[in-house]
Amino acid sequence: MWSFLLVFGLLCWGSHGSVTCKNDLNAEVDWYILYKIPRMDHISSGSTTGTEYFYIDSSGRNEELSNINSPNGVLGNTLRPLFRPIRNMEETFGFISYSDQPPGCGADPKRFGHSKGLVMVDRTGTGVWILHSTPRFPFRRDQNNFWPNSGNKHAQTFICVTFNYNQFTTIGTHLQYINAFPFEHYIPDNFHEELKNVVKWTEGSPYISDKVEVSLLTSNRNQGFKVFAKQANADEEVGDLYLSIAKDIRSDVYAQTWGCQPKRSLSYCSTDISVINVEDIAVGNRWMWKPKVDHSKWCVAKDQNTHWTCIADMNRAVSQYERFGGALCIHLEKVQGHFLRFAIHPQRCLKRPHPVCDPDSDGDNLQLIG
Template sequence: MLELPVSSEMWSFLLVFGLLCWGADGSVTCKNDLNAEVDWYILYKMPKMDPTSTGTEYFYIDSSGKSEELNNINNPNGVLGNTLRPLFRPIRNMEETFGFISYSDQPPGCSADQKRFGHSKGLVMVDRTGTGVWILHSTPRFPFRRDQNNFWPTSGNKNAQTFICVTFNYNQFTTIGTHLKNINAFPFEHYIPDNFHEELKTVVRWTEGPPFSPVQVEVSLLTSKGNQGFKAFAKRAHEDEEVGDLYLSIAKNIRSDVYAQTWGCQRDRSDSYCSNEFSVINVEDLLVGNQRRWTPKVDHSKWCVAKDQNKHWTCIADMNRAVSQFERFGGALCINLESVQRRFLGFARHPQICRKRPRPVCDPNSDEVNLQIIG
């Protein structure tokens, strides 16, 4: 066969083309629905409210200023499918520089030991030569499989859920690893090579977390690849509401009352915490996207937003506001950005007034199920 010489210009073209292809599909960053890299995004998946909805519609905002309602959260070429693509390979075929931790107290097929592991759900994917992502969410059994056509659990369609994805440089994952250990995250599937940060390797060893300091909550400062500021909160497990309520700790730290949305059918759900200092006020009604309205009874998300419009904090969290949740570890990732705060203040309708309210009557077939206990 005749072999034609390849010019230096052709080699340069092939090299640039290869790098562009890796940048589009191989880089470990948050991706939007067009498969373009973004510094961060937040998804608010809507509940299945009537026969015309699928339960896979979601409202999307990101670091580029994009704000829109999208369909099919389970689309392999959608926001989550594009972001998770580095995960959709057998571990033996993963790059030596790549690692991941999928953690959840409700992984596919079982539940983690509630006395040992925190009430937390998320995913870390990292390229140690560049960047990684931290996704914190509220959806049980996610990701259902490491498969681009089967990563979304159909059980997640019923109720509303939230996701936050942030792109961080590799050096930030020492702090993120420490946070995951502090909340006793249950790593149900993982691959962390030996030359990764020790803090990430410690998460997957299934040992008890480090003792907390006497403070109520550990607060870590993080900076995204795009230089956006974040705070990560990791709370202690304590039956006393003053210590065990994650949202009260957040309110005290950011020095603002907060509106809080958590699972509306949680047994022993707490009423609003009203104080002359800082209050945690439950949201009773939500208005998201194209004027879609629902109540916390069909909303499994966990988030809070500063009421003070001079304190621009919004937090996507792990915990519900309930006595049983005070006694578990958990945390939140909070973004300091006015545009996000304004959006979530708009979601929060009819905040609960500071008096006792009747408990909601809920469908017993909820997301909060108890299956085989492991760990």
């Protein structure tokens, strides 16, 4: 009898206490990247609903999956520790949901960074950092209602990484560097000061750095990552996140950012380093689209001897150079290979595109906070 109770208790704790990235089979993975497909009609392979996605993870899987909004899918499984009332959360668990476009309101762009993500942590073990591009995500802390319907329209990216608790001092500091807006959170008093300071957004002024902040992180299974926090400056040479990344990794980069961003910057081309906009994206075996329907933000090293790929916060425009934000970058050849194949048509230098864009409602009619 006692053996049964002990095993039952351990199973129950494991279902709540294991804070890691999870795949669609609810198995733990060290990290994964999702590239969600935009909703599209009249394509040769048939229409898409906008819930399909391409999945890459630390186990070597790379495949097309569907129903990103499923309660038992990759995101639903990963977010499960979040789907409880705060009063029922263990004292060893904490979370921060941050976004410049949270559900039902908006963050003051003069005070807060252009960034979206989620931190969930078990103080006695591991936690996850999810960096993404989807407005209003998570929509609710509800297994059946975490995905915003507005998220179906455009392509989006997600990266989830499992880290040991000690790495969250660096992550907390990074979130302060980018002035992330924490729209929902629960961080107990015995957590790292760096995480507690993230949620004290009403105290003091925005953090302003006079340089690009670059930090190294190591995942739970020893995968290397680099995290960038950009400067806020209208000068492209200073405020362009992707140019800062290219200079640091010493490689030209292909960059995909929101194609309908007002006054979107051209490719940056010089004899020393270049940031080359992507004009067509191809994912998987049958999907292709243009940046005007792609809200993701990422870049990949062009040099195939420099294996960096970054999932990022920022678009490329002066209005974005003036804001805070950053990127989480993975150093792995197979990931770089996927993203180089995604970037099928680079923008030639000095060529200005004129995308025909549908109105983007992501930021309309939102009450500013801060």
